[in-house]
Amino acid sequence: MKIENIKQAFPNADIKLNESLSNYTYTKTGGLADAAIFPKNQEEVAAVIKWLRDNKIELTIIGNASNLIIRDGGIRDAVLILTDMDDIAVDGKRVTAKSGASIIDTSKAAYEAGLTGLEFSYGIPGSVGGAVYMNAGAYGGEVREVIETVTVLTREGNLKTYSNEEMNFDYRYSKIQESQDIILETTFLLESGKKDEIWEEMDELMALRQSKQPLEYPSCGSVFKRPPGYFAGKLIQDAGLQGKQIGGVQVSTKHAGFMVNVDEGTATDYIELIQYVQAAIKEKFNVILETEVRVIGEK
Structure with a gap:
Protein backbone atom coordinates (compact mmCIF):
# COMPACT_ATOMS: atom_id res chain seq x y z
CA MET A 1 0.00 0.00 0.00
CA LYS A 2 1.35 3.43 -0.94
CA ILE A 3 1.23 6.36 1.46
CA GLU A 4 -0.70 8.39 -1.15
CA ASN A 5 -3.71 6.15 -0.49
CA ILE A 6 -4.09 7.58 3.00
CA LYS A 7 -6.07 10.50 1.58
CA GLN A 8 -8.66 8.06 0.22
CA ALA A 9 -8.70 6.19 3.52
CA PHE A 10 -9.32 9.40 5.49
CA PRO A 11 -11.07 11.83 3.12
CA ASN A 12 -12.11 14.21 5.90
CA ALA A 13 -8.71 14.37 7.60
CA ASP A 14 -6.18 17.18 7.18
CA ILE A 15 -3.46 15.42 5.17
CA LYS A 16 -0.89 17.10 2.92
CA LEU A 17 1.20 15.08 0.46
CA ASN A 18 4.80 16.08 -0.40
CA GLU A 19 4.64 18.82 2.21
CA SER A 20 7.71 20.90 3.08
CA LEU A 21 8.49 20.41 6.76
CA SER A 22 10.30 23.75 6.80
CA ASN A 23 6.81 25.22 7.21
CA TYR A 24 6.60 23.64 10.68
CA THR A 25 10.10 23.84 12.16
CA TYR A 26 11.48 26.71 14.23
CA THR A 27 14.68 26.60 12.17
CA LYS A 28 12.66 27.13 8.96
CA THR A 29 14.57 24.20 7.45
CA GLY A 30 13.76 20.60 6.53
CA GLY A 31 12.84 18.62 3.43
CA LEU A 32 9.57 17.12 2.26
CA ALA A 33 7.31 14.69 4.09
CA ASP A 34 5.65 12.10 1.89
CA ALA A 35 2.51 12.74 3.93
CA ALA A 36 1.97 15.23 6.75
CA ILE A 37 -1.05 14.34 8.88
CA PHE A 38 -2.73 16.76 11.29
CA PRO A 39 -5.16 14.78 13.48
CA LYS A 40 -7.89 16.64 15.35
CA ASN A 41 -8.46 14.21 18.21
CA GLN A 42 -7.45 10.97 19.90
CA GLU A 43 -9.85 8.87 17.83
CA GLU A 44 -8.35 10.14 14.59
CA VAL A 45 -4.84 9.41 15.87
CA ALA A 46 -5.84 5.84 16.74
CA ALA A 47 -7.46 5.26 13.35
CA VAL A 48 -4.48 6.64 11.43
CA ILE A 49 -2.01 4.62 13.51
CA LYS A 50 -3.95 1.43 12.83
CA TRP A 51 -4.08 2.11 9.07
CA LEU A 52 -0.35 2.83 8.94
CA ARG A 53 0.45 -0.27 10.98
CA ASP A 54 -1.81 -2.51 8.87
CA ASN A 55 -0.15 -1.20 5.72
CA LYS A 56 3.39 -1.40 7.12
CA ILE A 57 4.03 2.30 6.64
CA GLU A 58 6.58 4.02 8.90
CA LEU A 59 5.50 6.84 11.21
CA THR A 60 7.37 9.86 12.60
CA ILE A 61 5.80 12.17 15.19
CA ILE A 62 6.58 15.85 15.70
CA GLY A 63 5.02 18.60 17.76
CA ASN A 64 6.02 22.26 17.61
CA ALA A 65 9.46 21.27 16.24
CA SER A 66 11.15 23.92 18.35
CA ASN A 67 14.09 21.71 19.42
CA LEU A 68 14.29 19.64 16.26
CA ILE A 69 16.30 19.62 13.03
CA ILE A 70 14.77 17.76 10.09
CA ARG A 71 17.38 16.94 7.48
CA ASP A 72 17.08 18.37 3.97
CA GLY A 73 16.14 14.96 2.57
CA GLY A 74 12.89 15.14 4.52
CA ILE A 75 11.00 12.20 6.02
CA ARG A 76 9.65 9.21 4.16
CA ASP A 77 6.19 7.78 4.71
CA ALA A 78 3.98 9.47 7.32
CA VAL A 79 4.63 12.41 9.65
CA LEU A 80 2.09 13.00 12.41
CA ILE A 81 1.96 16.65 13.49
CA LEU A 82 -0.11 17.02 16.64
CA THR A 83 -0.39 20.81 16.93
CA ASP A 84 -4.16 20.80 16.23
CA MET A 85 -4.72 18.79 19.43
CA ASP A 86 -4.29 21.76 21.74
CA ASP A 87 -7.11 21.74 24.31
CA ILE A 88 -6.26 22.74 27.90
CA ALA A 89 -8.56 22.08 30.87
CA VAL A 90 -8.27 23.07 34.53
CA ASP A 91 -9.85 21.04 37.33
CA GLY A 92 -8.94 22.15 40.83
CA LYS A 93 -5.16 21.99 41.08
CA ARG A 94 -4.82 19.90 37.92
CA VAL A 95 -4.15 21.28 34.45
CA THR A 96 -4.60 18.75 31.65
CA ALA A 97 -3.21 19.68 28.24
CA LYS A 98 -3.34 17.82 24.94
CA SER A 99 0.04 17.09 23.43
CA GLY A 100 -0.22 19.79 20.76
CA ALA A 101 -0.94 22.60 23.23
CA SER A 102 1.97 24.97 23.67
CA ILE A 103 3.67 24.85 27.04
CA ILE A 104 3.41 28.66 27.08
CA ASP A 105 -0.39 28.53 26.77
CA THR A 106 -0.47 25.82 29.45
CA SER A 107 1.50 27.98 31.86
CA LYS A 108 -0.88 30.88 31.10
CA ALA A 109 -3.88 28.66 31.88
CA ALA A 110 -2.27 27.73 35.20
CA TYR A 111 -1.72 31.40 35.98
CA GLU A 112 -5.33 32.29 35.12
CA ALA A 113 -6.44 29.60 37.59
CA GLY A 114 -4.10 30.91 40.29
CA LEU A 115 -1.90 27.82 40.16
CA THR A 116 1.84 27.88 40.68
CA GLY A 117 4.51 25.47 39.47
CA LEU A 118 4.71 26.07 35.71
CA GLU A 119 6.19 29.56 35.81
CA PHE A 120 9.61 28.33 34.65
CA SER A 121 8.09 27.06 31.40
CA TYR A 122 6.67 30.42 30.34
CA GLY A 123 8.74 31.18 27.27
CA ILE A 124 9.67 27.61 26.30
CA PRO A 125 8.43 27.52 22.68
CA GLY A 126 7.64 23.80 22.46
CA SER A 127 4.45 21.79 22.70
CA VAL A 128 3.40 19.90 25.82
CA GLY A 129 4.10 16.60 24.05
CA GLY A 130 7.60 17.71 23.11
CA ALA A 131 8.26 19.09 26.58
CA VAL A 132 7.26 15.77 28.14
CA TYR A 133 9.21 13.74 25.58
CA MET A 134 12.48 15.47 26.49
CA ASN A 135 11.70 16.59 30.05
CA ALA A 136 12.09 20.21 29.02
CA GLY A 137 13.34 22.70 31.54
CA ALA A 138 14.47 26.27 32.03
CA TYR A 139 15.65 28.53 34.84
CA GLY A 140 15.96 25.76 37.39
CA GLY A 141 12.67 23.99 36.68
CA GLU A 142 11.78 20.85 34.73
CA VAL A 143 8.37 19.53 33.66
CA ARG A 144 8.93 16.28 35.57
CA GLU A 145 8.59 18.24 38.83
CA VAL A 146 4.92 19.02 38.13
CA ILE A 147 3.67 16.11 35.98
CA GLU A 148 1.16 13.76 37.56
CA THR A 149 0.25 11.49 34.62
CA VAL A 150 0.91 11.12 30.89
CA THR A 151 -1.63 9.42 28.62
CA VAL A 152 -0.23 7.79 25.50
CA LEU A 153 -1.19 5.61 22.57
CA THR A 154 1.30 2.83 21.96
CA ARG A 155 2.46 1.99 18.45
CA GLU A 156 0.32 -1.15 18.79
CA GLY A 157 -2.75 1.01 19.36
CA ASN A 158 -3.17 0.53 23.12
CA LEU A 159 -4.16 3.40 25.39
CA LYS A 160 -1.98 3.73 28.51
CA THR A 161 -1.59 6.22 31.35
CA TYR A 162 1.85 6.46 32.94
CA SER A 163 2.52 7.88 36.39
CA ASN A 164 5.35 10.33 36.90
CA GLU A 165 7.53 7.53 38.26
CA GLU A 166 6.78 5.27 35.29
CA MET A 167 8.02 7.95 32.89
CA ASN A 168 11.62 7.43 34.12
CA PHE A 169 12.40 11.12 33.76
CA ASP A 170 16.02 12.24 33.74
CA TYR A 171 17.93 15.23 32.39
CA ARG A 172 16.34 15.89 28.96
CA TYR A 173 15.03 12.32 28.95
CA SER A 174 11.80 10.36 29.32
CA LYS A 175 10.94 6.74 28.62
CA ILE A 176 9.00 7.87 25.53
CA GLN A 177 12.33 8.30 23.74
CA GLU A 178 12.69 4.51 23.94
CA SER A 179 9.08 3.33 23.73
CA GLN A 180 8.10 5.80 20.96
CA ASP A 181 4.57 5.95 22.36
CA ILE A 182 2.41 8.80 21.08
CA ILE A 183 1.77 11.32 23.84
CA LEU A 184 -1.91 12.32 23.81
CA GLU A 185 -2.27 14.43 26.96
CA THR A 186 -0.51 15.32 30.19
CA THR A 187 -1.90 16.23 33.59
CA PHE A 188 0.10 18.66 35.70
CA LEU A 189 -0.52 18.73 39.46
CA LEU A 190 0.15 22.25 40.74
CA GLU A 191 -0.29 24.28 43.92
CA SER A 192 -2.49 27.27 44.73
CA GLY A 193 -0.67 30.57 44.59
CA LYS A 194 -1.16 34.31 44.40
CA LYS A 195 -1.80 35.43 40.85
CA ASP A 196 0.22 38.63 41.15
CA GLU A 197 3.26 36.70 42.40
CA ILE A 198 2.86 34.03 39.72
CA TRP A 199 2.66 36.65 36.97
CA GLU A 200 5.60 38.60 38.38
CA GLU A 201 7.82 35.52 38.08
CA MET A 202 6.53 34.65 34.61
CA ASP A 203 7.05 38.21 33.42
CA GLU A 204 10.54 38.32 34.89
CA LEU A 205 11.57 35.04 33.26
CA MET A 206 10.17 36.09 29.89
CA ALA A 207 12.08 39.37 30.05
CA LEU A 208 15.23 37.45 30.96
CA ARG A 209 14.72 35.11 28.01
CA GLN A 210 14.11 37.98 25.59
CA SER A 211 17.20 39.84 26.78
CA LYS A 212 19.56 36.87 26.59
CA GLN A 213 18.29 34.68 23.75
Whole structure:
Protein backbone atom coordinates (compact mmCIF):
# COMPACT_ATOMS: atom_id res chain seq x y z
CA MET A 1 0.00 0.00 0.00
CA LYS A 2 1.35 3.43 -0.94
CA ILE A 3 1.23 6.36 1.46
CA GLU A 4 -0.70 8.39 -1.15
CA ASN A 5 -3.71 6.15 -0.49
CA ILE A 6 -4.09 7.58 3.00
CA LYS A 7 -6.07 10.50 1.58
CA GLN A 8 -8.66 8.06 0.22
CA ALA A 9 -8.70 6.19 3.52
CA PHE A 10 -9.32 9.40 5.49
CA PRO A 11 -11.07 11.83 3.12
CA ASN A 12 -12.11 14.21 5.90
CA ALA A 13 -8.71 14.37 7.60
CA ASP A 14 -6.18 17.18 7.18
CA ILE A 15 -3.46 15.42 5.17
CA LYS A 16 -0.89 17.10 2.92
CA LEU A 17 1.20 15.08 0.46
CA ASN A 18 4.80 16.08 -0.40
CA GLU A 19 4.64 18.82 2.21
CA SER A 20 7.71 20.90 3.08
CA LEU A 21 8.49 20.41 6.76
CA SER A 22 10.30 23.75 6.80
CA ASN A 23 6.81 25.22 7.21
CA TYR A 24 6.60 23.64 10.68
CA THR A 25 10.10 23.84 12.16
CA TYR A 26 11.48 26.71 14.23
CA THR A 27 14.68 26.60 12.17
CA LYS A 28 12.66 27.13 8.96
CA THR A 29 14.57 24.20 7.45
CA GLY A 30 13.76 20.60 6.53
CA GLY A 31 12.84 18.62 3.43
CA LEU A 32 9.57 17.12 2.26
CA ALA A 33 7.31 14.69 4.09
CA ASP A 34 5.65 12.10 1.89
CA ALA A 35 2.51 12.74 3.93
CA ALA A 36 1.97 15.23 6.75
CA ILE A 37 -1.05 14.34 8.88
CA PHE A 38 -2.73 16.76 11.29
CA PRO A 39 -5.16 14.78 13.48
CA LYS A 40 -7.89 16.64 15.35
CA ASN A 41 -8.46 14.21 18.21
CA GLN A 42 -7.45 10.97 19.90
CA GLU A 43 -9.85 8.87 17.83
CA GLU A 44 -8.35 10.14 14.59
CA VAL A 45 -4.84 9.41 15.87
CA ALA A 46 -5.84 5.84 16.74
CA ALA A 47 -7.46 5.26 13.35
CA VAL A 48 -4.48 6.64 11.43
CA ILE A 49 -2.01 4.62 13.51
CA LYS A 50 -3.95 1.43 12.83
CA TRP A 51 -4.08 2.11 9.07
CA LEU A 52 -0.35 2.83 8.94
CA ARG A 53 0.45 -0.27 10.98
CA ASP A 54 -1.81 -2.51 8.87
CA ASN A 55 -0.15 -1.20 5.72
CA LYS A 56 3.39 -1.40 7.12
CA ILE A 57 4.03 2.30 6.64
CA GLU A 58 6.58 4.02 8.90
CA LEU A 59 5.50 6.84 11.21
CA THR A 60 7.37 9.86 12.60
CA ILE A 61 5.80 12.17 15.19
CA ILE A 62 6.58 15.85 15.70
CA GLY A 63 5.02 18.60 17.76
CA ASN A 64 6.02 22.26 17.61
CA ALA A 65 9.46 21.27 16.24
CA SER A 66 11.15 23.92 18.35
CA ASN A 67 14.09 21.71 19.42
CA LEU A 68 14.29 19.64 16.26
CA ILE A 69 16.30 19.62 13.03
CA ILE A 70 14.77 17.76 10.09
CA ARG A 71 17.38 16.94 7.48
CA ASP A 72 17.08 18.37 3.97
CA GLY A 73 16.14 14.96 2.57
CA GLY A 74 12.89 15.14 4.52
CA ILE A 75 11.00 12.20 6.02
CA ARG A 76 9.65 9.21 4.16
CA ASP A 77 6.19 7.78 4.71
CA ALA A 78 3.98 9.47 7.32
CA VAL A 79 4.63 12.41 9.65
CA LEU A 80 2.09 13.00 12.41
CA ILE A 81 1.96 16.65 13.49
CA LEU A 82 -0.11 17.02 16.64
CA THR A 83 -0.39 20.81 16.93
CA ASP A 84 -4.16 20.80 16.23
CA MET A 85 -4.72 18.79 19.43
CA ASP A 86 -4.29 21.76 21.74
CA ASP A 87 -7.11 21.74 24.31
CA ILE A 88 -6.26 22.74 27.90
CA ALA A 89 -8.56 22.08 30.87
CA VAL A 90 -8.27 23.07 34.53
CA ASP A 91 -9.85 21.04 37.33
CA GLY A 92 -8.94 22.15 40.83
CA LYS A 93 -5.16 21.99 41.08
CA ARG A 94 -4.82 19.90 37.92
CA VAL A 95 -4.15 21.28 34.45
CA THR A 96 -4.60 18.75 31.65
CA ALA A 97 -3.21 19.68 28.24
CA LYS A 98 -3.34 17.82 24.94
CA SER A 99 0.04 17.09 23.43
CA GLY A 100 -0.22 19.79 20.76
CA ALA A 101 -0.94 22.60 23.23
CA SER A 102 1.97 24.97 23.67
CA ILE A 103 3.67 24.85 27.04
CA ILE A 104 3.41 28.66 27.08
CA ASP A 105 -0.39 28.53 26.77
CA THR A 106 -0.47 25.82 29.45
CA SER A 107 1.50 27.98 31.86
CA LYS A 108 -0.88 30.88 31.10
CA ALA A 109 -3.88 28.66 31.88
CA ALA A 110 -2.27 27.73 35.20
CA TYR A 111 -1.72 31.40 35.98
CA GLU A 112 -5.33 32.29 35.12
CA ALA A 113 -6.44 29.60 37.59
CA GLY A 114 -4.10 30.91 40.29
CA LEU A 115 -1.90 27.82 40.16
CA THR A 116 1.84 27.88 40.68
CA GLY A 117 4.51 25.47 39.47
CA LEU A 118 4.71 26.07 35.71
CA GLU A 119 6.19 29.56 35.81
CA PHE A 120 9.61 28.33 34.65
CA SER A 121 8.09 27.06 31.40
CA TYR A 122 6.67 30.42 30.34
CA GLY A 123 8.74 31.18 27.27
CA ILE A 124 9.67 27.61 26.30
CA PRO A 125 8.43 27.52 22.68
CA GLY A 126 7.64 23.80 22.46
CA SER A 127 4.45 21.79 22.70
CA VAL A 128 3.40 19.90 25.82
CA GLY A 129 4.10 16.60 24.05
CA GLY A 130 7.60 17.71 23.11
CA ALA A 131 8.26 19.09 26.58
CA VAL A 132 7.26 15.77 28.14
CA TYR A 133 9.21 13.74 25.58
CA MET A 134 12.48 15.47 26.49
CA ASN A 135 11.70 16.59 30.05
CA ALA A 136 12.09 20.21 29.02
CA GLY A 137 13.34 22.70 31.54
CA ALA A 138 14.47 26.27 32.03
CA TYR A 139 15.65 28.53 34.84
CA GLY A 140 15.96 25.76 37.39
CA GLY A 141 12.67 23.99 36.68
CA GLU A 142 11.78 20.85 34.73
CA VAL A 143 8.37 19.53 33.66
CA ARG A 144 8.93 16.28 35.57
CA GLU A 145 8.59 18.24 38.83
CA VAL A 146 4.92 19.02 38.13
CA ILE A 147 3.67 16.11 35.98
CA GLU A 148 1.16 13.76 37.56
CA THR A 149 0.25 11.49 34.62
CA VAL A 150 0.91 11.12 30.89
CA THR A 151 -1.63 9.42 28.62
CA VAL A 152 -0.23 7.79 25.50
CA LEU A 153 -1.19 5.61 22.57
CA THR A 154 1.30 2.83 21.96
CA ARG A 155 2.46 1.99 18.45
CA GLU A 156 0.32 -1.15 18.79
CA GLY A 157 -2.75 1.01 19.36
CA ASN A 158 -3.17 0.53 23.12
CA LEU A 159 -4.16 3.40 25.39
CA LYS A 160 -1.98 3.73 28.51
CA THR A 161 -1.59 6.22 31.35
CA TYR A 162 1.85 6.46 32.94
CA SER A 163 2.52 7.88 36.39
CA ASN A 164 5.35 10.33 36.90
CA GLU A 165 7.53 7.53 38.26
CA GLU A 166 6.78 5.27 35.29
CA MET A 167 8.02 7.95 32.89
CA ASN A 168 11.62 7.43 34.12
CA PHE A 169 12.40 11.12 33.76
CA ASP A 170 16.02 12.24 33.74
CA TYR A 171 17.93 15.23 32.39
CA ARG A 172 16.34 15.89 28.96
CA TYR A 173 15.03 12.32 28.95
CA SER A 174 11.80 10.36 29.32
CA LYS A 175 10.94 6.74 28.62
CA ILE A 176 9.00 7.87 25.53
CA GLN A 177 12.33 8.30 23.74
CA GLU A 178 12.69 4.51 23.94
CA SER A 179 9.08 3.33 23.73
CA GLN A 180 8.10 5.80 20.96
CA ASP A 181 4.57 5.95 22.36
CA ILE A 182 2.41 8.80 21.08
CA ILE A 183 1.77 11.32 23.84
CA LEU A 184 -1.91 12.32 23.81
CA GLU A 185 -2.27 14.43 26.96
CA THR A 186 -0.51 15.32 30.19
CA THR A 187 -1.90 16.23 33.59
CA PHE A 188 0.10 18.66 35.70
CA LEU A 189 -0.52 18.73 39.46
CA LEU A 190 0.15 22.25 40.74
CA GLU A 191 -0.29 24.28 43.92
CA SER A 192 -2.49 27.27 44.73
CA GLY A 193 -0.67 30.57 44.59
CA LYS A 194 -1.16 34.31 44.40
CA LYS A 195 -1.80 35.43 40.85
CA ASP A 196 0.22 38.63 41.15
CA GLU A 197 3.26 36.70 42.40
CA ILE A 198 2.86 34.03 39.72
CA TRP A 199 2.66 36.65 36.97
CA GLU A 200 5.60 38.60 38.38
CA GLU A 201 7.82 35.52 38.08
CA MET A 202 6.53 34.65 34.61
CA ASP A 203 7.05 38.21 33.42
CA GLU A 204 10.54 38.32 34.89
CA LEU A 205 11.57 35.04 33.26
CA MET A 206 10.17 36.09 29.89
CA ALA A 207 12.08 39.37 30.05
CA LEU A 208 15.23 37.45 30.96
CA ARG A 209 14.72 35.11 28.01
CA GLN A 210 14.11 37.98 25.59
CA SER A 211 17.20 39.84 26.78
CA LYS A 212 19.56 36.87 26.59
CA GLN A 213 18.29 34.68 23.75
CA PRO A 214 18.27 35.41 19.99
CA LEU A 215 14.50 35.20 19.58
CA GLU A 216 14.64 37.52 16.57
CA TYR A 217 16.00 34.70 14.36
CA PRO A 218 14.80 31.19 13.55
CA SER A 219 16.64 28.67 15.73
CA CYS A 220 16.37 25.18 17.18
CA GLY A 221 16.58 26.39 20.76
CA SER A 222 19.37 25.27 23.04
CA VAL A 223 21.61 23.10 20.86
CA PHE A 224 23.68 21.20 23.43
CA LYS A 225 23.05 19.48 26.73
CA ARG A 226 24.83 20.88 29.77
CA PRO A 227 28.10 18.90 30.10
CA PRO A 228 28.91 17.83 33.68
CA GLY A 229 30.75 20.63 35.44
CA TYR A 230 30.42 23.10 32.56
CA PHE A 231 27.97 25.27 30.63
CA ALA A 232 27.87 24.62 26.89
CA GLY A 233 27.36 28.27 25.99
CA LYS A 234 30.30 29.39 28.14
CA LEU A 235 32.61 26.81 26.54
CA ILE A 236 31.57 27.92 23.04
CA GLN A 237 32.03 31.56 24.00
CA ASP A 238 35.46 30.92 25.55
CA ALA A 239 36.50 29.09 22.38
CA GLY A 240 35.81 32.26 20.39
CA LEU A 241 33.14 30.59 18.26
CA GLN A 242 30.39 33.20 18.56
CA GLY A 243 29.64 34.48 15.09
CA LYS A 244 31.06 31.37 13.41
CA GLN A 245 28.92 30.74 10.35
CA ILE A 246 28.48 27.86 7.92
CA GLY A 247 26.18 28.61 5.01
CA GLY A 248 23.27 30.59 6.39
CA VAL A 249 23.53 29.33 9.99
CA GLN A 250 25.51 31.13 12.69
CA VAL A 251 26.54 30.57 16.29
CA SER A 252 24.53 33.35 17.91
CA THR A 253 26.46 36.43 18.95
CA LYS A 254 23.80 37.01 21.61
CA HIS A 255 23.87 33.57 23.25
CA ALA A 256 26.58 31.06 22.30
CA GLY A 257 24.35 28.10 23.16
CA PHE A 258 22.08 28.92 20.21
CA MET A 259 22.52 28.60 16.46
CA VAL A 260 20.43 30.90 14.32
CA ASN A 261 19.29 30.89 10.71
CA VAL A 262 20.50 34.30 9.53
CA ASP A 263 20.51 33.82 5.76
CA GLU A 264 18.28 31.08 4.33
CA GLY A 265 20.30 28.35 6.02
CA THR A 266 19.63 24.66 5.50
CA ALA A 267 19.45 21.72 7.86
CA THR A 268 22.82 20.63 6.45
CA ASP A 269 24.28 24.00 7.48
CA TYR A 270 22.98 23.41 11.02
CA ILE A 271 24.40 19.90 11.21
CA GLU A 272 27.81 20.92 9.85
CA LEU A 273 28.02 23.84 12.29
CA ILE A 274 27.06 21.59 15.20
CA GLN A 275 29.79 19.12 14.22
CA TYR A 276 32.32 21.94 13.82
CA VAL A 277 31.58 23.29 17.29
CA GLN A 278 31.70 19.81 18.85
CA ALA A 279 35.12 19.15 17.29
CA ALA A 280 36.48 22.55 18.37
CA ILE A 281 35.32 22.14 21.99
CA LYS A 282 36.72 18.60 22.15
CA GLU A 283 40.09 19.81 20.85
CA LYS A 284 40.31 22.93 23.03
CA PHE A 285 38.80 21.73 26.33
CA ASN A 286 38.59 17.93 25.92
CA VAL A 287 34.86 18.17 26.63
CA ILE A 288 32.29 16.26 24.59
CA LEU A 289 29.20 18.29 23.76
CA GLU A 290 26.10 16.13 23.33
CA THR A 291 23.20 17.56 21.36
CA GLU A 292 19.99 18.44 23.11
CA VAL A 293 18.36 19.16 19.77
CA ARG A 294 17.02 16.08 17.95
CA VAL A 295 18.13 15.47 14.35
CA ILE A 296 15.89 13.27 12.22
CA GLY A 297 15.11 12.58 8.58
CA GLU A 298 16.91 11.59 5.39
CA LYS A 299 20.27 13.02 4.35
